[in-house]
Amino acid sequence: MPETKTIKLKIMYGKSRQINIIKRDLFIPKEVQDNIEKAIPKMRYITPSELSQKFGIRISSAKELLKTLEKKHVIKRAETIKSPKLIVYVPIPGQKK
Numbered sequence: 001m002p003e004t005k006t007i008k009l010k011i012m013y014g015k016s017r018q019i020n021i022i023k024r025d026l027f028i029p030k031e032v033q034d035n036i037e038k039a040i041p042k043m044r045y046i047t048p049s050e051l052s053q054k055f056g057i058r059i060s061s062a063k064e065l066l067k068t069l070e071k072k073h074v075i076k077r078a079e080t081i082k083s084p085k086l087i088v089y090v091p092i093p094g095q096k097k
Contacts, residue, residue, distance in 0.1 A: 002022045002023055002024045002025070002056040003022070003023040004020050004021070004022050004023075005020070005021045005022075005023070006018055006019070006020055006021075007019050007020075007021060022056075024052070024056055024057055024058045025056070025057060025058070025061075026058065026061065027061065028057050028061050028065060032055055032056075032057065033065065035055065036051060036055055036065065037069070037074070039054075040069070040074065040075060040091050041091050043091060044090070045078065045088050045089065045090055046066065046075060046088070046089040046090070046091070047086075047087065047088055047089070048062040048063045048066060048087065049062075051065070051066070063087070066087070066089055069089075070089065073092060074091065074092060075089040075090065075091050075092060076089065076090060076092055077089055077090075078090050
């Protein structure tokens with residue numbers, strides 16, 4: 001699981017604000033990868049940031065996992081979104097669960 005660290009920042013006029021820093025694992029553990037593969041058919045859409053928040057992995061690791069799942073034909077890229085920066089995947093119905 002990711003480690004969280006709270007830092008208190010000082011802002012002008014004596015005000016302060018707290019931020020949480022989350023340290024996530026560089027590689028995806030096998031049990032987390034199995035949980036992700038079981039959860040994907042139940043999801044309506046899949047984004048790297050959603051996987052990162054839900055399962056506590058880095059966004060770069062989530063992107064690589066989604067690319068490998070796309071090559072295995074478990075998911076496909078959504079055709080309605082034409083943005084090169086926003087990558088949205090949808091599960092392919094009828095695949096192995």
